[in-house]
Amino acid sequence: MTYEAVIGLEVHVQLKTRSKMFTRVAAGxxxxxxxxxxxxxxxxxxxxxxxxxxxxxxxxxxxxxLGCEIxxxxxxxxxxxxxxxxxxxxxxxxxxxxxxxxxFVEIELPGPARNIMGEHRRIALTRIHLEEDVGKLSHGEGxxxxxxxxxxxxxxxxVSEPVIHSADEAFAYLTALKAVMIYGGISDCDMxxxxxxxxxxxxxxxxxxxxxxxxxxxxxxxxxxxxxDGIAHEVRRQVAVVGSGGKVVQETRDYxxxxxxxxxxxxxxxxxxxxxxxxxxLMPVRVDEAWKESIRTGCPELPFDKQRRLQKEYGVPxxxxxxxxxxxxxxxxxxxAARLCGRPQAAGNWIANDLLRELGAAKLELAQSRVxxxxxxxxxxxxxxxxxxxxxxxxxxxxxFQTGDLPDAVVARKGLRAETNPDELERWCSDAIAANPxxxxxxxxxxxxxxxxxxxxxxxxxxxxxxxxxxxxTLRRLLAG
Amino acid sequence: MAKxxxxxxxxxxxxxxxxxxxxxxxxxxTQLGDVLAYVAQLNEVDVSGVEPTxxxxxxxNVWAQxxxxxxxxxxxxxxxxxxxxxxxxxxxxVVE
Numbered sequence: 002m003t004y005e006a007v008i009g010l011e012v013h014v015q016l017k018t019r020s021k022m023f024t025r026v027a028a029g030x031x032x033x034x035x036x037x038x039x040x041x042x043x044x045x046x047x048x049x050x051x052x053x054x055x056x057x058x059x060x061x062x063x064x065x066x067l068g069c070e071i072x073x074x075x076x077x078x079x080x081x082x083x084x085x086x087x088x089x090x091x092x093x094x095x096x097x098x099x100x101x102x103x104x105f106v107e108i109e110l111p112g113p114a115r116n117i118m119g120e121h122r123r124i125a126l127t128r129i130h131l132e133e134d135v136g137k138l139s140h141g142e143g144x145x146x147x148x149x150x151x152x153x154x155x156x157x158x159x160v161s162e163p164v165i166h167s168a169d170e171a172f173a174y175l176t177a178l179k180a181v182m183i184y185g186g187i188s189d190c191d192m193x194x195x196x197x198x199x200x201x202x203x204x205x206x207x208x209x210x211x212x213x214x215x216x217x218x219x220x221x222x223x224x225x226x227x228x229x230d231g232i233a234h235e236v237r238r239q240v241a242v243v244g245s246g247g248k249v250v251q252e253t254r255d256y257x258x259x260x261x262x263x264x265x266x267x268x269x270x271x272x273x274x275x276x277x278x279x280x281x282x283l284m285p286v287r288v289d290e291a292w293k294e295s296i297r298t299g300c301p302e303l304p305f306d307k308q309r310r311l312q313k314e315y316g317v318p319x320x321x322x323x324x325x326x327x328x329x330x331x332x333x334x335x336x337x338a339a340r341l342c343g344r345p346q347a348a349g350n351w352i353a354n355d356l357l358r359e360l361g362a363a364k365l366e367l368a369q370s371r372v373x374x375x376x377x378x379x380x381x382x383x384x385x386x387x388x389x390x391x392x393x394x395x396x397x398x399x400x401x402f403q404t405g406d407l408p409d410a411v412v413a414r415k416g417l418r419a420e421t422n423p424d425e426l427e428r429w430c431s432d433a434i435a436a437n438p439x440x441x442x443x444x445x446x447x448x449x450x451x452x453x454x455x456x457x458x459x460x461x462x463x464x465x466x467x468x469x470x471x472x473x474x475t476l477r478r479l480l481a482g
Numbered sequence: 483m484a485k486x487x488x489x490x491x492x493x494x495x496x497x498x499x500x501x502x503x504x505x506x507x508x509x510x511x512t513q514l515g516d517v518l519a520y521v522a523q524l525n526e527v528d529v530s531g532v533e534p535t536x537x538x539x540x541x542x543n544v545w546a547q548x549x550x551x552x553x554x555x556x557x558x559x560x561x562x563x564x565x566x567x568x569x570x571x572x573x574x575x576v577v578e
Contacts, residue, residue: 033569036556084576144572144575
């Protein structure tokens with residue numbers, strides 16, 4: 002019997018806002034404990050929530066980018082439960098009226114090789130709603146400690162349909178979703194900072210069946226790789242359970258990425274009973290056409306649309322676009338450089354290879370780079386016109402990465418301009434030929450490699466600044482004469 | 483009169499984390515039953531021409547711009563905490 006995995010993902014994404022969802026104290030990560038609180042966050046008596054307009058703009062933008070239907074009107078609900086991470090004893094969320102419904106995430110599955118584009122698919126979304134994040138608990142000696150800095154941070158929950166069928170697909174989904182969020186300036190999606198969190202609902206069924214099997218919720222998937230590994234592990238576990246005549250039990254399991262094991266979370270029999278009801282403290286949200294239009298105008302091109310356009314418009318290959326496009330700033334950098342020099346392929350190579358390598362080695366972000374699109378463009382032109390040779394260009398690149406000087410200045414300072422005086426080159430070649438009659442005879446008798454014997458002396462005479470291609474041409478012409 | 487089972491009093495009490503004695507159950511069942519009967523009068527109102535709404539007021543989009551303002555100092559934030567440690571609130575150990 003072969004089984005098919007059926008996976009739905011619930012992804013929580015913190016919105017990038019200055020203040021919290023329902024109050025104006027700052028939102029942020031990495032601050033000392035309990036320094037980002039106010040009476041609303043702590044649910045002190047008499048406080049009232051007030052919506053953050055920017056958070057609403059951002060979820061509308063997320064919805065538009067993902068092709069969702071934006072609710073013309075929606076309300077807020079209280080999700081009631083007792084847990085010390087939530088001082089109100091309820092979380093403000095959206096129950097039956099999410100702000101966004103439907104939509105999809107375009108994903109790219111792994112290709113047959115890293116340099117070959119994989120198949121693209123659309124993963125349908127169920128809904129996206131907005132809520133507030135909760136505080137953070139740490140468990141100490143005989144007690145738990147609560148830090149409310151995170152409590153009240155705008156949090157979007159993105160729910161996919163159960164249409165994902167493998168761990169690789171789930172990984173591709175998260176990768177694509179993250180890219181859209183970053184392009185849209187909606188969230189930085191840094192998992193280490195808890196800005197993106199993922200739970201997976203996983204079940205298996207005999208391949209071809211339409212009915213869904215019993216699902217297991219996998220929690221604590223705190224990196225993209227853990228999501229992939231955790232899902233693969235859970236699917237294997239379920240197939241083994243069913244294969245040995247057992248039944249999958251509906252439960253929540255915790256996946257430990259370090260050990261690669263999962264264990265059942267014995268949440269008490271208490272089935273979730275959140276007693277949702279409309280929050281009387283908050284008025285509804287109405288999104289009209291004018292609002293949607295104003296957000297739509299500011300929406301960026303989607304990453305995969307951009308990748309297709311770069312390949313079509315500039316003729317740059319997948320190997321380059323797949324490196325550039327996941328980073329919006331990097332792909333913008335590329336477009337600027339390509340436009341300035343008119344040589345997109347060469348510019349793409351410098352950026353995807355040399356620039357990224359240097360940034361990585363120096364542990365710098367693109368925004369901190371001293372090399373600008375203009376630097377890359379001018380360097381490309383110097384190489385293309387033969388003003389400098391490619392090995393000299395590498396040296397120029399590293400220099401300008403460190404100094405920020407433009408290529409011309411670096412070339413002049415380091416004396417790297419290629420030797421282009423044809424008379425001089427002609428003389429060096431003649432001298433080399435005259436000094437080595439044996440190799441001349443060898444070459445003329447058909448020993449092709451004999452020509453290399455002349456190149457060393459020529460390059461030495463040129464102090465390495467002669468174009469090897471031109472040296473070769475000149476030698477052949479003189480030897481033929 | 484509603485009986486404790488009808489009201490799912492045990493379930494409601496457990497959701498509210500309240501332990502009730504048998505006497506209290508009887509007493510609260512009566513009281514809650516009265517409240518529900520009182521509210522049930524709303525069922526007699528003809529609302530066939532009324533749109534469902536979560537609010538009585540036709541007000542929408544009450545919001546503030548996203549401008550961060552100073553919050554509480556850690557000292558003030560923790561002032562009401564029955565117990566504190568390392569600038570955090572101490573609660574009974576919860577492990578899920």
